[in-house]
Amino acid sequence: MLPDELLLETLVGQFPCRESQIQILGTFFNPSFPTPPCVVLHGLEATGKSSITKSILKSSEIPHAIVDSRECITGRQLMERALASCLDAISDIEDVDLSAFWRCENLSALQVHLELLLQNQKRFILVFDGIDKQREASPTLLPALARFGEIIPCLSIVFIISVPSPRSFHTAGIPHVHFPPYTRDECIRILSLSPPQIFEDGIDNEVNPDYDEEKAAEDDAFVWSRFCNIVWESLASNAACNLASFRAVCDKLWRPFVAPIVKGDFGTRNLPRLVVHTKPLFQNEDVLMNSIVRRDPTKTTKPIITHELPFHSKWVLCAAYLASYNPPRHDQIFFMKASEKKRKKKGGDGARGKASKHRKIPRSLLAPSPIPLDRLLAVLHSILPHSLPQNADILTQLATLSSLRLLQRAGVAGSDVLDPACKWRVNCGWDYVVALGRSIGLEMRDYLASGQD
Amino acid sequence: MPATPRSAKRRRVEDDIANGQLPTESNRSAKRLITTSLKSTSKEPSVEFNLLKSIVLSKLSSRRPIPLTNLSSEHAKVHTLISATVQSGESNSMLLIGARGSGKTTLINAALLDLSRSSKDHFHTVRLNGFVQTDDKLALREIWRQLGREMEIEDDAENGPGKSYADTLTMLLALLSHPDELPGQADAPENQVAKSVIFIMDEFDLFATHPRQTLLYNLLDIAQSRKAPIAVLGLTTRIDVTEALEKRVKSRFSHRYVHLPLPKGLGQFVEVGKAAMTIKSDELTFEENAVLSKKGGILEKWNKAVGQLFTDVAFQRKYISSIYHTTKSIPTLVSDLLIPTSSLTTLPEVKHYVQNIVLLTPPDSNLSLLPSLSSLALSLLISAARLTIIHSTESLNFNLAYGEYVSLASKARINSAAAGQLASGARLWGKEIARKEWEALRSLGLIIQTGGVGEMCRVDVALEEIPGAAGEGVLGKVREKWCKQI
Known part of the structure; x- marks a missing residue:
């Protein structure tokens, strides 16, 4: 008993603020007592599920295998990988005839292989990490795996998932x-365990001999x-409240801060005084975004991206935007060229309307x-200040x-482009x-039914 | 394990502690916690006690069967059916219907164990599970494998499962058919006795979803005609499972049902829990009996302590009443008892179970996620939930929710500025950050994408649930107001 408790103690030292979880897992994976057939560990990201499980299993010296669902892109690959990692773990202990295990394409085959492989084992733990995010998983994957522990007596299955759903396992x-x-x-306490240096280049002893x-x-x-x-008060509590992203934000801001x-x-x-001096650092939200494009920290405003499109393409795009966002019944108000004065009046009325509840x-x-294409072209003709030249295709x-x-084609992909029923949709934002x-002298706001702010 | 590596390991561990972590407050408290537990275990429990404990633990972690309670009539029905199959060669089929954890598998296992004591060599069992054998082809292959292993059929290329589905099916049917029906085998010996096969089909309702129900049809057909004696036992949770059967399959099913009820009263429920914790002498193996009988009376002492435990009011309130009044689920009760039992060092007493308990039950709903959300995510969630009420619509998108958030947050800022306070917590966040938090909400399942154009989503929480679920002080005054006033 004694070495187990010592091991647990070192683990508690390694993973602060996780005492009760380590103790529970320590009892489950205690070599001298039986392990339940199936255990679920759940928690959001960066809560130490995988690393604690890994270290406990490693220290308990029970044969085990860990399968990471993120590394498997299909359900079949998960099966193959599960078998392969079990084979690896078992072949360290005893001689395995590898020729018997050659294909494992479904749950049934996995069960058969595991039964065969583990028949001489006293106990074996198979961990599925992140199985709830498995791609192309068959609907019976979770309930079937949960039963493996009951079907094969020496096997225990451990699932590591983020959010448990009450009905995903079909077992009580x-x-x-x-x-x-x-x-x-806890976050602050954990980060405080490893403070980075202020003076990265070493201390200059000549200036300050006492330091x-x-x-x-x-x-x-x-x-x-x-x-x-x-950092927690100003940024992380609002948008980066798990440990990993909090640490990332702190690391990003530390050098400019000191x-x-x-x-x-x-x-x-x-x-x-230092905090007041560096206040802009904590007001900039860019540090919260993980982007592979490096932003210039000196520029505060983001440039609006524009493309240099052909003259008439710009008109087409604006027309498409107007047609997409204006209801067709307002077309009379906005796009009738003949009665501009009337339009203003009517438009004013329409915008206010009745006060609805x-x-x-x-x-x-x-x-x-x-x-539809006809409406797009009609709007285009009405907003163009000049008539469309013949050669503008x-x-x-x-x-x-x-x-x-x-511009995007709406509706069924692959339908005929020349079909007049083919519809289009604009795919760019308001700012753009x-x-x-x-750039072409068109004020979009004049033509929109619900004025944008 | 030999002595040297253990001591080496201990030394390594001590070294780790010596040059390892900073002795922070948490570390120190953890150490204290563990040293106290060390002190309490300093009186090493006896071998007999450890054996008792591990027997109970293996019962609690379903590695050993828990004796059946209150299911004697159901057990009798199942037992009669399969013993008729094995001993007098009558084929039959039966469905066992009961909720999860009501003891269907335990019941069958108990009946099979009884039978294997009396006539071990006269039957084979084939176990199938609807979750694992997801189509008829796999199921057939699995039947072939299990029968082949038990009947020691040569698994060569000619009649192995490598052949096609149709071949396997014909061979299986031939195997299960009466010798008279097979061509070319009319000269089989007269008084040959066929071995019976018991098919146990877990999640029977899933087999009914397989196309054309070929496997069920064939098995039930064999069971009902004069062929090899087989018993088909289907285990399911669905009471309307026969409705899913095709007409030709349904007519071949014997329509025998056994319903396994959940415990009918609190007394029965307690009985089951007690059965899981106590040890009867007939459950023990010969070696265990030998060890325990050396120190006479420890078994009785244990059972008596467990009996007292289950009559205690505090214990019943902590463990039994809530489960009994909500789900009546025995596995939940059993797994709740697991952790306190495994930390026992003396005979079980109430104080071991009532003090600092950790219940290993899953959260009831995803509302339990709310306290761990960041404040921006909470604001977005509240805005989205408000929109559901305001527009009385289910579907909304990020733009709408963000628009609502912006209007709420700017109002809050103006209000707090007017009141002369510092605008704490009412910072207006940019769209990109908000989009990131929105994605996080979606990956947690609090916001569900409904598909369609423009990423329309549905909020999985109602506005009035949010303040209660988030708990005290998480929301702050401003956001609480958002939840109340529309």
Whole structure:
């Protein structure tokens, strides 16, 4: 008994704030007592499920195999991989005749193979990591695997999933171990265990002879723990509240935060002034986004992307946007060329209308509605200030826009493009279209039924 | 394990502790926790006690059967049927219907165990599971494999399961047919006795979903005609399973049912729990009996302690009443008892079970996820739930929810600025971050994509559920107001 408890103690040291989970798993995977046929470990991301399971199994010295669903792109690959990893684990212990295990394409085959493989074993633990995210899984995958532990006496199945659904296993009474997300205090405590250095290049002893390594380490811990607090309050609690993303945000902000200290503008204990000085860091939300495109940190406003399209293509795209987002019954108001004065009047009336009890769903927030080609062309003609020249091949431009995916064909793919019933839908946002419209002297807002703000 | 590696391991562990982690507060408290548990185990429990404990634990973790309680008449029915098949060669079919964990498999296993004691060599069993054998071809192959293993048929290329489905089926039918019906075997010896086969089909309702129900048709046909004696036992949770059978299959089924009821009263439920925890002497193997009888009376002491445990009010309130009044699920009760039992070092007492219990039950719904959401995700969820009420529509998309969030958050900012407070928690977040949180909500299943154009979604929580589920102080005043006022 004694070595087990010592092992558990080291694990508790390795994984802080997870005592009760480690104890429960320690009892389940205790070599001297039986393991339940099926155990479910559930918790959101970055709660230590996989790593704790791995270390407990490793230290308990029970033969085990771990299959990661993220590495398997089909259900069949999961089966093959499960068998292969079991074979690996068993062949370390005893001689296995590999020729007997040559194909494993479905659950039934997996069961047969495992039965054969494990017949001489006292106990074996098979872990399925992230099985709820398995791609192309057959609907009976989870319930069938959950029963393997009952069918094969020495086998125990462990599922690691994120959110358990009550009906996914079709069995009652499977023990579920919950890994709750780390709270604010726990997150900060865990991060404080490993403070990074303020002075990366080492300490310059000539300037400050009293300042040695020990003091530097103390300062690191002091500044880092307060820094973590600030990051949590300002950014992480709002949009990055799991441990991994919190740590990522802290790592990203740390160097710019301590740069004034390194430069010598602020002392290490002058935190309030430093925080005020570096306030823009904590107001910038870009650090929360993981992007492979590097943003220039000096630029605060994002540039609106525009494309240099042909002149008439711009008009087509604007017309398509207007046609998509205006209800057809308002076309008379907005696109009749003849009665401009009347339009203004009518438009004013239509916009106010009767005060309805219910709030209307703003059309601009919904998806663009599909439009027939005739309507698109009609709108185009009405918004063009000049008549369309003969040589402007609108249909070709339409095809180009569609191959640029700025316009999309709605409805069944593969239906005839020349079919007049074929409908189109605009595939670009409001900001893009407004910029486009301005470049050709068209104010989009004038033509939209529900004015965009 | 030999002594040296163990001590080496211990030394390694101690080294780890020595040069390992910082002694933070958590570490220290954890160490204290473990050292206290070490102290309590310092009086090493005896061999007999450990044996008792591991027997009970294997019963609790369903590695050993739990004796049946209150199911004697059902057991008798099943037992009569299969013993008739084995001993007098009558074919038959039967359905066992009962909820999950009502003891269908345990009942069958008990009956088979009884039978194997009396006439072990006279029957074969074939076990199929609808979850594993997902079509008739796999099921047939599995039957062939199990029968072949038991009957020691040569698994060569000629009659192995490598052949086609039709071939396997014919061979199987030939195997199960009466010798008279087979061509060319009319000169078979007269007084030959066929061995019976018992088919146990778990999740019987899934076999009925296989195309044309070929397997069921053939098995039930054999069971009903004068062929090899077989018994087909179907286990299912669905009470209307015969409705799913085709007419030709249904007419061949004997329409014998056994319904396994859940415990009818609290007393019966307690009885089952007690049966799981106590050990009767006839459950023990010979070796275990020998070990336990050395220290006489420990078995009785254990059983008496368990009996006292189950009559205690505090214990019943913690473990039994809630399960009994909601699901009556025996496996849940049994798995709840697992952890406290495994930490026992003396005979079970109430205090071991009532103090600091960890229940290993899954959460009831995804509402339990709310406290762990980030505040922006919560705001978006509230906005989306508000929109469902405001527009009285199920479907909405990210743009709508974000629009609502923006209007709510800017109002809150104006209000707090007017009141002269610092605008805490009312920061307005950008669309990209919000989109990221929206995706997180979707991956948690709190928001479900309904398909269609424009990524239309449905919110899986109602607005009025949110404040209660999120718990005290998670939402903050501003967001609580969002939940109340529309």
